[in-house]
Amino acid sequence: MVKFLLLALAFGLNHAHAELEGKWVTTAIAADNVDKIEEGGPMRFYMRELTCCEECSQMEITFYVNVNDQCSQTKITAYRQEDGNYRTQFEGDHVFKPVFATEDIIVLAGDNVDRASRRTKLIFVLVKGQPLTPEQHEKLEAYVEERSIPPENIRDVLATDDNMMRIMYQSS
Template sequence: MVKFLLLAFALSVSCAHHKIPEISPSEVDGKWRTLYIGADNTEKVIQGGPLRAYFRHMECSDECQTLTITFNTKEEGKCQTHTVVGRKDEDGQYKTGFSGNNDFHVVEKADGIIIFHNVNVDSSGKKTNVILVADDSKIMNISHIAFSVKSES
């Protein structure tokens, strides 16, 4: 239930927010881990799904005009490591290719937490909206995320 509420909250923030938050290397560079992931097409993010990403590392360069993300997926029961490079366009969206075309942006950031919204279009043209919550690998409390994000809205 908590995951559903967090996803619903993140989607509402994503839709309500028109200005995409800027990120800086000091906020991004380093180890990260996926806390929660949800999608409107759940088959893409279930265990073994192509968009079930387990973040490991993020780094931005050129004043965060490029964002490099290293993550793991589980394919046929085996862990696979991937690195993608998102390049920011004039609308503030990062574009990259992985399991189709992806346009993603930061929805919210607060105290070592980043919430991403990704729109994936696979090779068959199917569109999937994904919300991913990641933290910078420090111990945190889920209620702290909700409070921080809500208080900054």
């Protein structure tokens, strides 16, 4: 089932720019090197916005990262490569691609090679503010296993996103 969704997405992503753009929050992250995504880890992103430029050949990504007890807003630009992956420099060489996208959820899968040449497989799940349903979480577990990431390495990031939690409670 997951492979079918990936195939369908591959055909549809060229027309999905509108689904990628907008305000997003990170709900879950998975990595084979789990230390990279623990609280305070360099790849624990708190997503805020994706913007496509030039028919999504460039993607601007705005997020917060909290390293050494310093929370900082970061904006990077990723460039689409010939193979459809996006590449940027953040904490080393970072290559990723959207593997699933709707108006409410995006799944990004990628690899990061840090300055010490340590490779980390990563999966980011972005939403419009709602946590994953149990069914979505099951699908995420199956997908991370396909990518050789242990399911116990999935981290719930939405619960630790203080700014997002404040916004959600204020609007309730």
